[in-house]
Amino acid sequence: MVNRLTDRAEWKFFAVLPRADPALAVVWWSLLILTGILPAVFSVAMGVLIGQVEASRQPGGVGAVGWALAFTGLVFVLMQVLPPVQQAVSLNLGSKVSAWLNDTLVRACIEPPGMAHLEDPQLAEDLTVAREFDRGQTGPPMFLNVDFLAGGLLGIVSGLASAVVLAGFAWWAPLVLILCWGSTHWLLRESGVWRDRRTPEVQEAQRHADYAYRLATDPLPAKELRLFGLAGWTVDRFITRRRRLFELQYRATRLRERSVLLALLVVAAGNVLVFGMLGAAAISGRLGLDRTVTFVQVAIGVSLIAFGGLNWVMDGASAPVAAVLRLATAMAPAGSLATDSPQSPEPVEGPPSQPQGPEPAEGPPSQPGHMIPPAQSSSHTADLGPPEITLRDLHFSYPRTEREIFSGLDLTIPAGSSMAIVGQNGAGKTTLAKLLCRFYDPTGGAVESDGVDLRAQPPEDWRRRVTAVFQDFVRFELPLRENVAPGRSDADDEDILAALRASGADRFAELDTVLAKGYRDGTDLSGGQWQRIALARALYAVGRGAGLVLLDEPTAQLDVRGEAIIFDRVLAATRQATTVLISHRFSTVRHVDRICVLEHGRVIEVGSHDELMERGGRYRTMFDLQAKRFGAAVDEEGMSFDVLG
Numbered sequence: 001m002v003n004r005l006t007d008r009a010e011w012k013f014f015a016v017l018p019r020a021d022p023a024l025a026v027v028w029w030s031l032l033i034l035t036g037i038l039p040a041v042f043s044v045a046m047g048v049l050i051g052q053v054e055a056s057r058q059p060g061g062v063g064a065v066g067w068a069l070a071f072t073g074l075v076f077v078l079m080q081v082l083p084p085v086q087q088a089v090s091l092n093l094g095s096k097v098s099a100w101l102n103d104t105l106v107r108a109c110i111e112p113p114g115m116a117h118l119e120d121p122q123l124a125e126d127l128t129v130a131r132e133f134d135r136g137q138t139g140p141p142m143f144l145n146v147d148f149l150a151g152g153l154l155g156i157v158s159g160l161a162s163a164v165v166l167a168g169f170a171w172w173a174p175l176v177l178i179l180c181w182g183s184t185h186w187l188l189r190e191s192g193v194w195r196d197r198r199t200p201e202v203q204e205a206q207r208h209a210d211y212a213y214r215l216a217t218d219p220l221p222a223k224e225l226r227l228f229g230l231a232g233w234t235v236d237r238f239i240t241r242r243r244r245l246f247e248l249q250y251r252a253t254r255l256r257e258r259s260v261l262l263a264l265l266v267v268a269a270g271n272v273l274v275f276g277m278l279g280a281a282a283i284s285g286r287l288g289l290d291r292t293v294t295f296v297q298v299a300i301g302v303s304l305i306a307f308g309g310l311n312w313v314m315d316g317a318s319a320p321v322a323a324v325l326r327l328a329t330a331m332a333p334a335g336s337l338a339t340d341s342p343q344s345p346e347p348v349e350g351p352p353s354q355p356q357g358p359e360p361a362e363g364p365p366s367q368p369g370h371m372i373p374p375a376q377s378s379s380h381t382a383d384l385g386p387p388e389i390t391l392r393d394l395h396f397s398y399p400r401t402e403r404e405i406f407s408g409l410d411l412t413i414p415a416g417s418s419m420a421i422v423g424q425n426g427a428g429k430t431t432l433a434k435l436l437c438r439f440y441d442p443t444g445g446a447v448e449s450d451g452v453d454l455r456a457q458p459p460e461d462w463r464r465r466v467t468a469v470f471q472d473f474v475r476f477e478l479p480l481r482e483n484v485a486p487g488r489s490d491a492d493d494e495d496i497l498a499a500l501r502a503s504g505a506d507r508f509a510e511l512d513t514v515l516a517k518g519y520r521d522g523t524d525l526s527g528g529q530w531q532r533i534a535l536a537r538a539l540y541a542v543g544r545g546a547g548l549v550l551l552d553e554p555t556a557q558l559d560v561r562g563e564a565i566i567f568d569r570v571l572a573a574t575r576q577a578t579t580v581l582i583s584h585r586f587s588t589v590r591h592v593d594r595i596c597v598l599e600h601g602r603v604i605e606v607g608s609h610d611e612l613m614e615r616g617g618r619y620r621t622m623f624d625l626q627a628k629r630f631g632a633a634v635d636e637e638g639m640s641f642d643v644l645g
């Protein structure tokens, strides 16, 4: 019984209020009760006033009209003053609840060390419902909701306070009216709750409407949408999905004729009975004018507990809150990683695990949503040096998929060496980089660092030793300084400038310039310039001691000459690290120590460029194919680079 109550979305909603701001929640409830009982008190005051006026008119009668008038006036003034105060408190509490929910949601998304929770379709659907408190697609946003709710709750408190006063007329009268008006909640219950809010149809309409909205408002798709004449298509998609959403909401929550008629009948019967008895008592003289006025007013006041705004607001406000709380618990296990290696149940030999604490990632956050906590100090990692990486009989399938990306992959990358991974599109190169960052755990076999399974240490300890430039690196809408050293308030400008110089990115902007056009004095960069910034971020991390450097197509957007120069500089800067390069450009690949060719989830060739060329296998075929389409040229400085033939 208690569990059923606490499991309800409404309960969860009210439980969140004190968590968002305990003091404000107490003030909110207190004002609600005080403001709610005032109409009933006013009815009593009016009755008393009339009684005193009548008494003072009697021959020799002495009425305390003045006191009664003052009391009525005081209640009236409070009735004018308290509602705006209540409203201000409601809006304030609404903002606090909104902020608390945002915090909870952001934490739920960002804190799990893995990534699977962000790719789970069911959780993604839940996320859409949860974000409703903020976006307000199907109801008001939370900061307004708390005020609307206060309005509905005030009605309930007023109605109950009126019922208490009405008991002075007859004990059964408030019971009859509460039963009648209260039954409307049950009779019209279907109309107050959007029960099928979590059906695939609703969630799909919601997600697609949201996506079309983002397509229209984000600057990134703006070019293609215009070029391909997709403006009308986007608007149509948005309108049809929104309309569908409204239709589904309307169909679920519209008032049904039969229920409304039944509710009217019940309410009419109860009110005819109570008001009839009140009238009879007044006519017979059993009830004086003063008490008649009071009881008629409170009998009307009980009607405030009827089905209405509260029912509609309550559902819209509590469903997203329940969804946020659900996600807060569901995302953690979905995005968790193994804590112990099945391969290394014994205490493992090898470099000591990094001390835990608030230290930052030495590597940059490589994916949006995967920032590692901000920095206090940066010792430790430099001492550990570059790791030797071993992939031992590695098997991997993405969560909820059957297909094996790796099926028994064995590979060793010696400490301090550079290794290029080549293979066709979809061969699993980026997946390998993700496994090396430990965004996922293998489904079989192991990834080892210096002979120690990565699962034998907390992911954050391992990630302090890793830095990466991913194909889809993040472009922070932040000053250049923070793009190179994100989350590091203690970063030395000289170190940042050195990293920028090494990646050839030192002339694009001042360190304080925000790298986004939408900001005052902000600037945007070209694709290749952004790539150099991402490289600078990785090089800065290497300077701070990151021992494993993952470069996934790090120079794909650089011009041919720039690529050769920058790549040489990157290799020089990462000479002390173990470097893994993923690239389709053989002009880059040939500069590394060893090359590994991936195919069908396995390593089919490993060796230096010269060895693999001599072997005449798959690498040679791919190299020759690319060389046919490209020719070598020598620029005026005598430097050789590839150009289109």
Ligand SMILES: Nc1ncnc2c1ncn2[C@@H]1O[C@H](COP(=O)(O)OP(=O)(O)OP(=O)(O)O)[C@@H](O)[C@H]1O
Pocket (backbone or CB within 6 Å): 119, 398, 399, 401, 405, 423, 424, 425, 426, 427, 428, 429, 430, 431, 432
């Ligand atoms: N998050 C994911 N969930 C499920 N499957 C995925 C996910 N990411 C990638 N895949 C699948 O894994 C396979 C390998 O992808 P991956 O990105 O590792 O290839 P790649 O070798 O880097 O390709 P490319 O050269 O095109 O960058 C692909 O078939 C892809 O569809």
